[in-house]
Amino acid sequence: MLPAAALQRIRSEIAQRRPEFGVLRRDGVELATRFIDRFECPLGPVWMAELPSLEGRALVLNIDEQLKGHVRVGQRILNFTTHVVSPQATLEVDSSSEQRIILLAEPSDYAEVQRRRWHRVSSEASLVGSATLYFEASQVIAGPSYELRRGMLDTDVKVLDISGGGVSFEAPSALGHELQVGDLVRLRIDLLRGQEPFGFSAQIRNRRRTENGLRYGVAFHGDDHLFGEISARALHLVFLLQTED
Numbered sequence: 364m365l366p367a368a369a370l371q372r373i374r375s376e377i378a379q380r381r382p383e384f385g386v387l388r389r390d391g392v393e394l395a396t397r398f399i400d401r402f403e404c405p406l407g408p409v410w411m412a413e414l415p416s417l418e419g420r421a422l423v424l425n426i427d428e429q430l431k432g433h434v435r436v437g438q439r440i441l442n443f444t445t446h447v448v449s450p451q452a453t454l455e456v457d458s459s460s461e462q463r464i465i466l467l468a469e470p471s472d473y474a475e476v477q478r479r480r481w482h483r484v485s486s487e488a489s490l491v492g493s494a495t496l497y498f499e500a501s502q503v504i505a506g507p508s509y510e511l512r513r514g515m516l517d518t519d520v521k522v523l524d525i526s527g528g529g530v531s532f533e534a535p536s537a538l539g540h541e542l543q544v545g546d547l548v549r550l551r552i553d554l555l556r557g558q559e560p561f562g563f564s565a566q567i568r569n570r571r572r573t574e575n576g577l578r579y580g581v582a583f584h585g586d587d588h589l590f591g592e593i594s595a596r597a598l599h600l601v602f603l604l605q606t607e608d
Contacts, residue, residue: 365472365473370472370473373436373441373473374401374469376436376437377398377401377434377436378398378400378401380436380437381397381398381399381400382397382398382434382435382436383395383396383397383398383435384396384397384398384412384432384433384434384435385432385433385434385599385602386415386430386431386432386445386467387430387431387432387602387603388424388428388430389429391489391556392417393556393603394415394416394417394422395415395416395417396412396413396414396415396416396465397412397413398410398411398412398434399411399412399413399454399464401469404448404466406448406468407468407469408468408469409448409466409467409468409469410445410466410467410468410469411452411454411464411465411466412464412465412466412467413462413464413465414451414463414464414465415465418557421463423450423451424447424450424465425447425450426447426448426449426450427446427447428446428447428450429444429445429446430444430445430446430447430467431443431444432444432445432470433476433599433602435595439475440475440476440527440595440598440599440602441473441474441475441476442473442474442475442476442602442605443470443472443473443474444470445467445468445469445470446467446468447465447466447467447468448466448467448468449465449466450465451463451464451465452464452465452466476527476598476601476602482524482525482526482601482604482605483523483524484522484523484524484525484604489555489556490554490555490556490558490600490603490604491522491525491552491554491555491600491604492552492553492554492555493519493553494519494520494521494522494532494550494551494552494553495517495518495519495520495550495551496517496518496519496520496532496534496538496548496549496550497515497516497517497548497549497550497551498515498516498517498538498542498546498548498549499515499516499546518534518535518538520532520533520534520550521533521534522552523578525597525600525601525604526597526601527594527595527597527598527601528582528583528594528597529565529568529580529581529582529583529597530550530552530565530580530581530597531578531579531580531581532550532578532579532581533573533575533576533577533578533579534576534577534578534579535576535577536572536576536577538576538577542567542570542579543567544567544568544569544570545566545567546566546567547564547565547566547567547584548564548565548566548567548581549562549563549564549565550562550563550565550581554600556603558603561596561597561600563583563584563585563593563596564583564584564585565581565582565583565584566581566582566584567579567580567581568580568581568582583597
């Protein structure tokens with residue numbers, strides 16, 4: 364349980380920023396919505412939020428439906444639980460316009476996702492699909508005479524872990540001659556359940572041999588803004604993966 368002062372700071376930031384946030388139903392479907400405001404009602408403090416949507420279509424949930432949620436406040440990703448107080452309500456914006464909204468119980472506590480904590484991607488994960496590694500390497504071109512060229516190559520890899528700071532993956536042993544600690548690479552992870560592919564640049568931090576090849580650990584690479592965006596996307600994936608456990 365967070366201290367009262369910390370909870371108050373988080374609630375104040377959410378009220379000021381009015382962020383988008385995601386909620387996850389028990390069937391694994393993730394819905395997007397946006398915080399509008401907070402108010403006290405006879406049932407306790409509630410959030411007013413836009414009606415949740417899926418692929419641009421508004422959905423009406425069930426009263427008392429239990430939801431897991433996550434919200435980004437600055438560079439922090441916070442997980443929480445809530446439930447539906449009212450699936451549909453009407454917010455009178457002014458004398459001539461109204462907005463359909465949902466009322467959610469205000470979270471009583473939050474858990475910050477630790478950026479450096481690794482999350483294991485199980486082989487049965489229904490979210491993470493195939494992954495492709497792109498890297499620069501030397502290639503011998505056959506012809507009248509052999510020619511050595513430097514260019515981009517790609518190979519399939521298996522993602523093992525994800526954190527807010529990077530990923531680890533397993534690659535064929537042959538890459539040991541090409542990829543060294545400190546090299547820059549690019550990785551694309553295909554995601555299922557309607558999620559967009561996750562692509563990013565990274566720097567190799569460590570490697571070690573395994574029974575099936577080589578295990579590499581890479582850190583996200585980019586300026587502060589880009590790193591923050593990539594890290595937030597990775598933490599979002601961690602949140603979704605945790606719900607599969």
